[in-house]
Amino acid sequence: IRSVAVLTSGGDAPGMNAGVRAVVRAGIVAGLKMYGIQDGYQGLINGDIVPLGRRDVSNILSRGGTFLRTARCAEMMTPHGQREAVRQLYNEGIDGLIVIGGDGTMAGAQSISAQGYPVVGIPGTIDNDVYGTDTCIGVDTALNTIMEAIDKIRDTAASHSRAFLVQTMGRDSGFLAVESALISGAEMALIPENPNITVEEIAQTIANSYKRGRRHCIIVVAEGFPIPMDELTVKLDAMDLGFKARGTNLSYIQRGGTPSAFDRLIASRMGFKAIEFLTTGKFNVMTALQGRDIVPLPIPELVGKHRGFPEEYLKISNILSR
Ligand code: F6P
Numbered sequence: 206i207r208s209v210a211v212l213t214s215g216g217d218a219p220g221m222n223a224g225v226r227a228v229v230r231a232g233i234v235a236g237l238k239m240y241g242i243q244d245g246y247q248g249l250i251n252g253d254i255v256p257l258g259r260r261d262v263s264n265i266l267s268r269g270g271t272f273l274r275t276a277r278c279a280e281m282m283t284p285h286g287q288r289e290a291v292r293q294l295y296n297e298g299i300d301g302l303i304v305i306g307g308d309g310t311m312a313g314a315q316s317i318s319a320q321g322y323p324v325v326g327i328p329g330t331i332d333n334d335v336y337g338t339d340t341c342i343g344v345d346t347a348l349n350t351i352m353e354a355i356d357k358i359r360d361t362a363a364s365h366s367r368a369f370l371v372q373t374m375g376r377d378s379g380f381l382a383v384e385s386a387l388i389s390g391a392e393m394a395l396i397p398e399n400p401n402i403t404v405e406e407i408a409q410t411i412a413n414s415y416k417r418g419r420r421h422c423i424i425v426v427a428e429g430f431p432i433p434m435d436e437l438t439v440k441l442d443a444m445d446l447g448f449k450a451r452g453t454n455l456s457y458i459q460r461g462g463t464p465s466a467f468d469r470l471i472a473s474r475m476g477f478k479a480i481e482f483l484t485t486g487k488f489n490v491m492t493a494l495q496g497r498d499i500v501p502l503p504i505p506e507l508v509g510k511h512r513g514f515p516e517e518y519l520k521i522s523n524i525l526s527r
Pocket of ligand 1: 216307330374375376
């Protein structure tokens with residue numbers, strides 16, 4: 206392998222830039238010619254590929270978002286798009302590809318690898334839903350953002366004796382919501398993996414919290430929970446629970462901002478390892494954080510698998526928030 210391209214794909218996550226910087230600089234030190242692909246897989250299919258030198262990735266370590274930009278690419282889910290992606294790489298004389306993103310991005314990597322092309326994935330998504338890795342680039346920063354937001358919401362919730370529903374991202378995963386609830390002292394996390402919780406049960410939790418003498422009540426609602434947060438808030442507000450109810454959707458704020466120390470650390474380590482894996486013939490693997498190590502996890506072992514939420518965290522959260 207003499208030349209390698211890197212792209213970021215799917216929802217952006219803080220620390221993706223740190224990952225690109227690590228890939229480019231480690232690649233250059235390994236004697237490779239490095240390229241950046243703009244706008245994710247869409248840019249690859251369109252041939253938006255630029256050479257990247259050491260200085261091109263200066264001053265991005267501390268910046269949120271992704272300077273290569275990203276996109277959601279429906280074409281990459283079709284056999285035609287997948288063939289086109291590989292054709293562009295061969296056209297440019299590029300021998301290997303590193304992709305940074307979530308499970309959709311890894312599925313794209315798999316389709317490229319199936320055509321015999323060397324690829325390595327790096328998990329980057331705030332959803333923390335990628336199977337086989339303890340965490341992904343961006344999760345820690347998003348958790349810090351959510352934690353700060355809920356701390357602020359608690360001030361106003363306590364001042365008005367209100368129950369607040371706070372919606373977090375995560376698509377069809379409750380991981381981010383459960384971790385958010387634990388670190389924010391929330392009374393409850395409503396997640397897609399526990400879809401049968403009723404409005405009455407939620408109301409009971411709020412009423413019990415009022416009866417125990419609490420001045421406020423925080424409930425984290427994952428975006429994938431079947432009852433929409435707004436609908437739930439209106440229903441709860443109309444009930445006689447002690448607390449009136451309000452809702453806040455933290456939305457895209459969770460995806461932005463300066464990456465935390467931890468996200469810069471894992472992004473830098475994973476970027477470095479991705480080059481090591483490619484140059485030592487470990488293809489079609491993802492840089493997975495397992496314990497303290499970053500290991501090459503075969504992408505076919507993780508694509509399409511739903512990563513369960515940490516049940517123990519939910520249990521601890523429920524006990525501690527009483
Ligand atoms: O995958 C990251 C994520 O932020 C999810 O939590 C959310 O469901 C989705 O992306 C939003 O996607 P978009 O940026 O396309 O609106």
